Amino acid sequence: MNSAEILIIDDEVQIRKLLEITLQSNGYKVNEAGTAKDGLITSANHPPDLIILDLGLPDESGHEVLRKLREWYSKPVIILSVQSNEEDIVKALDNGANDYLVKPFRTGELLARIRSALREAAKEENDPVINCNDLQIDLSLRTVKKNNDLIKLTATEYSLLALLAKNKGKVLTHQYLLREVWGPGYVSQSQYLRVFIAQLRKKIETDPNTPEFILTESGVGYRFVARE
Amino acid sequence: MATWISYKANKTQQYLISILLIAVVAAICFSLSQYIGYHVVALLLLVTVSFIAMFFDILPVLLAAFLSALIWNVFFIPPRFSLSVGTTEDALFLAMYFVIASVNAALTFKIRQIEKKEVKKEQKENTLKLYNTLLNSLSHELRTPISTIIGATDNLIADATKLSDENKEELLTEISKASFRLNRQVENLLNMSRIESGFLQLKKDWVDVNELLYDVVKRLKEQTQHHPVSILVKENLPLFKLDFGLMEHVLYNLIYNATIYIPKYSVITVKASCINEKLVINVEDTGNGFPEDETEKVFDKFYRLKNSKTGGTGLGLSIVKGFVEAHDGTVRLENIPEGGAKFTIEIPAEISCLSSLKNE
Numbered sequence: 001m002n003s004a005e006i007l008i009i010d011d012e013v014q015i016r017k018l019l020e021i022t023l024q025s026n027g028y029k030v031n032e033a034g035t036a037k038d039g040l041i042t043s044a045n046h047p048p049d050l051i052i053l054d055l056g057l058p059d060e061s062g063h064e065v066l067r068k069l070r071e072w073y074s075k076p077v078i079i080l081s082v083q084s085n086e087e088d089i090v091k092a093l094d095n096g097a098n099d100y101l102v103k104p105f106r107t108g109e110l111l112a113r114i115r116s117a118l119r120e121a122a123k124e125e126n127d128p129v130i131n132c133n134d135l136q137i138d139l140s141l142r143t144v145k146k147n148n149d150l151i152k153l154t155a156t157e158y159s160l161l162a163l164l165a166k167n168k169g170k171v172l173t174h175q176y177l178l179r180e181v182w183g184p185g186y187v188s189q190s191q192y193l194r195v196f197i198a199q200l201r202k203k204i205e206t207d208p209n210t211p212e213f214i215l216t217e218s219g220v221g222y223r224f225v226a227r228e
Numbered sequence: 229m230a231t232w233i234s235y236k237a238n239k240t241q242q243y244l245i246s247i248l249l250i251a252v253v254a255a256i257c258f259s260l261s262q263y264i265g266y267h268v269v270a271l272l273l274l275v276t277v278s279f280i281a282m283f284f285d286i287l288p289v290l291l292a293a294f295l296s297a298l299i300w301n302v303f304f305i306p307p308r309f310s311l312s313v314g315t316t317e318d319a320l321f322l323a324m325y326f327v328i329a330s331v332n333a334a335l336t337f338k339i340r341q342i343e344k345k346e347v348k349k350e351q352k353e354n355t356l357k358l359y360n361t362l363l364n365s366l367s368h369e370l371r372t373p374i375s376t377i378i379g380a381t382d383n384l385i386a387d388a389t390k391l392s393d394e395n396k397e398e399l400l401t402e403i404s405k406a407s408f409r410l411n412r413q414v415e416n417l418l419n420m421s422r423i424e425s426g427f428l429q430l431k432k433d434w435v436d437v438n439e440l441l442y443d444v445v446k447r448l449k450e451q452t453q454h455h456p457v458s459i460l461v462k463e464n465l466p467l468f469k470l471d472f473g474l475m476e477h478v479l480y481n482l483i484y485n486a487t488i489y490i491p492k493y494s495v496i497t498v499k500a501s502c503i504n505e506k507l508v509i510n511v512e513d514t515g516n517g518f519p520e521d522e523t524e525k526v527f528d529k530f531y532r533l534k535n536s537k538t539g540g541t542g543l544g545l546s547i548v549k550g551f552v553e554a555h556d557g558t559v560r561l562e563n564i565p566e567g568g569a570k571f572t573i574e575i576p577a578e579i580s581c582l583s584s585l586k587n588e
Contacts, residue, residue, distance in 0.1 A: 086431065086473055104411055174433070191434040191467050191580045198436055209442045209459070216443050219431070219472040 004118055005029040005046075009039035009065065010054035010080065015103070019052065022107045028114075036060035040068060047073065050118060053097075055081035055088065063091060070096040076117035080105065086219035090173050093220070098170055116169035116225075130165045132226035135204060135213060137165050146204060156181060157200050160193075164214060164224035173221040197222060242288040246280050250292050254299045266304035270325050273300055277329045281336035289337070293329030297322060362530045365542065369413050373406035380406075416543040419477060420529070423550035430554060434467040434580055435475065437500045437507065444479040445498075451484055454492045455513075462501040469578035470507070474551040481544040482511040482571050490515025494568070505579060506557075511571040517563035526561060548573075 006028050008019050013034075020030050031048060033039035036057045043051060051069065055062030066077060079092045079100040089100050098120075099113050128140035136145040139162060144151045153161065159181045164172060178186045178193055186192060201208040215223045253276045257269045273296040281289045301322055306314050313319045380399040383391065391399070422428050438461045445457050479498070486496050490513045499510040518526065518533070525531050527549040530542040548571075552559045557575030564570050 104407070194434050194436045194439070194467050198439070209438065210446065216439055218443060218476055219433075 003027065003029060004049040005031065006114070007031045007033065007039065007043055007048040007051045009033045009036070009043075009051065009057065009062075011035065011056070011058050012054070015054070015080075018107075019110075022110070023114075026111055036062070036065045039065060043069065043073060048075070049121075050076045050078065050114060052078050052080050055079060055083055055092065063095060066092060066095045066097060076121050078110075078113060078117060080110075089220050090175070093171055093173050094176070100171070113169075120167075120169050130168070132165070132168070132213065132224075137162060139166070144204065151203050153200075153203060157196060157203070160196055161200055161204070164222060168224050168226060171217050171221050171223045177221065239285065239288070242284040243291060246284060246288040246292040247295060249276055249280060250296045250299065254296070254303065258303055261304065266300070266306070267321070269304045270300055270321065274325065274329060274332075278332050278336070281333045286333055286337040289333035290330060293326060293333055296329065297326040300325065358530070365530065365532065366417075370410065373410040373413075376406035377403050377410075416547060419547045420543050420550070423547065423554070428550075428554050430471040430474065432469045432471055432578075435470045435472050436467060437461060437465055437509075440472065440475055441479065441498055441500060444476055444483065447476075448480065448483055448487070451487045452496070455487050455490065455494060455496050457483065457496045457498065460497065460499045465500060465502055467580040468502075468507045468575070469580075470555060470575065471551075474554065478548050478551045478573065479509070479511070481548050485544050486511065486513045486515070486569075490568075502579070503574075505576065507573075507575045507577050509573045509575075511573075512564065512568060514568040517567060517569045518561060520563065523561045523563065527559065 006023055008016055008023075008030065010016050010019070010032075011034050016032050016034070020032065023030050031042060031046065033042045036059045039051075039053070039057075051073070053062050053065060053069075057065065062079065062081065066079075069077060076098040077096065079089075079097045080103060081088065081092075081100065082103045083089075084102045089102075092100055098117050101110055101113065128138060130137040130139065134147045136148075138144075142158060142162075144153055144158065144161065160177065163177065163180055174190050174193055175187050178189060182189065182192060197214060198208070201211050201214055204213060205211045213224060213226070215225055217223055250273065253272060254269075257264065257272055261269070277289065277292050277296055280292045301313065302309060302311060305318050305322065313322060380403045384396065384399055438459075441459050441461065445452065445459065448457075483496060483498065490496075494514045497510070497512045499512070501508050522533060526533070527545050528542075529546040531546070532542045549559055552573055552575065555575045555577070557573060559571060559573045561569060561571050
């Protein structure tokens with residue numbers, strides 16, 4: 001599994017070096033590109049299993065690179081950027097990025113995100129049952145169990161949880177969640193999302209205040225995670 | 229532009245007040261002209277002009293001098309109610325009166341100008357002093373971690389065999405600590421420049437304050453390992469429309485600040501409630517509190533407590549103030565009588581009640 005190939009598109013030599021050492025010592029094969037043009041050519045000639053993309057490239061914006069990549073490339077793209085403003089992050093996620101990390105980042109965190117993205121990409125889509133620790137979500141029966149006890153969820157709560165769980169490990173933006181669960185007319189009604197996330201946490205989390213399943217991505221969205 | 233308008237309005241007022249004062253004094257003298265001689269009137273008018281010269285610009289004062297000379301001539305010097313002057317002595321008197329009044333005005337004006345220059349110079353010196361302290365503390369705050377990183381890596385690169393494993397481990401820990409310190413300072417500087425730029429745009433959205441507080445405390449897990457943090461959120465607290473990112477910085481800085489200054493195992497309590505449609509957040513600790521005379525200054529940019537030992541740029545709390553004020557809110561600090569400090573944030577914000585949304 002760890003022999004996956006990763007392409008790094010970043011103009012900073014130091015960052016590329018750091019990533020190369022980090023990834024290689026964890027068993028990944030690494031390819032590098034220092035410009036947007038180079039990155040697009042390399043990824044087309046030799047499609048990697050995952051791309052780490054910097055947003056601030058010298059010749060073209062990373063957003064543009066992501067958009068071009070997503071015309072044909074469906075494997076995970078993780079954004080690595082010094083831009084910590086939410087707008088940029090939301091834009092990248094809406095353009096099809098699987099995940100993002102803001103520089104400076106912890107290598108442990110990066111490796112965890114890479115593992116999670118690769119695992120989800122390799123997953124067979126046929127299993128209707130999602131198991132996370134003591135939580136079990138059955139998409140065919142539309143039931144949720146915790147420690148084998150059935151949890152009563154409203155229809156909206158269930159749709160929200162199912163959507164998050166189906167995208168395990170991935171950040172889903174507020175707008176995306178509102179559009180998918182409530183409909184296009186509710187994109188700006190984020191108060192619904194806040195209330196239902198709070199209710200869901202009360203029902204599925206052991207301690208709703210320190211959630212282990214539904215994590216808050218400040219100002220961006222929510223992420224469903226499972227302990228590794 | 230605004231200063232120019234107010235300056236001009238002031239000038240008109242100065243003319244009006246000068247004319248009015250001379251007229252009033254002249255009228256009083258006129259009604260008393262049976263009892264006082266017209267030479268005394270000249271002195272009284274001269275005193276009035278001198279008085280005006282102490283506060284007003286040169287032109288209104290000169291106007292007062294000219295006007296008073298004219299009034300004295302017409303209403304007091306015999307023959308009265310005419311411009312003509314009866315005796316040579318009075319003519320000389322009138323001329324001297326006008327000269328003395330004018331010289332008086334000019335001298336007072338000159339003195340005031342010199343004073344103004346002095347004040348300006350002093351202000352410039354103070355700004356320079358502040359700038360130097362700022363630069364000193366900033367370069368100290370940035371260079372210390374950089375020195376640590378360079379020095380430690382030099383050691384590790386130069387001759388790794390001379391270093392014991394334990395030493396290597398220590399150097400690596402120091403590099404890591406220094407990097408985080410550097411990162412924190414850079415973040416503060418970036419946030420400060422966001423506030424200073426004047427282009428701080430709020431991205432307001434509905435915020436679950438409970439979620440916000442726990443999120444911040446989670447991010448401060450390492451720093452708060454010796455300081456228990458308890459969060460008390462009023463039940464059924466509504467949602468508030470706030471900028472989540474900025475509020476995160478506000479609370480992060482307040483709690484982080486507390487962990488630096490209070491003794492180990494002092495408790496930090498964060499409370500949130502809704503009072504008069506305002507979000508009220510308290511961050512309290514059981515530390516030693518602040519010196520009473522410094523509780524207002526701590527929010528000033530680059531201000532450091534007088535006996536402060538720990539590192540810092542004095543930016544953390546001014547960022548708190550900047551971000552809270554960007555929300556049209558207020559922040560204040562007071563000492564708790566039983567010991568410890570209490571920060572109170574009040575933010576007027578749009579409210580959405582949770583209960584009304586629960587029905588599907």
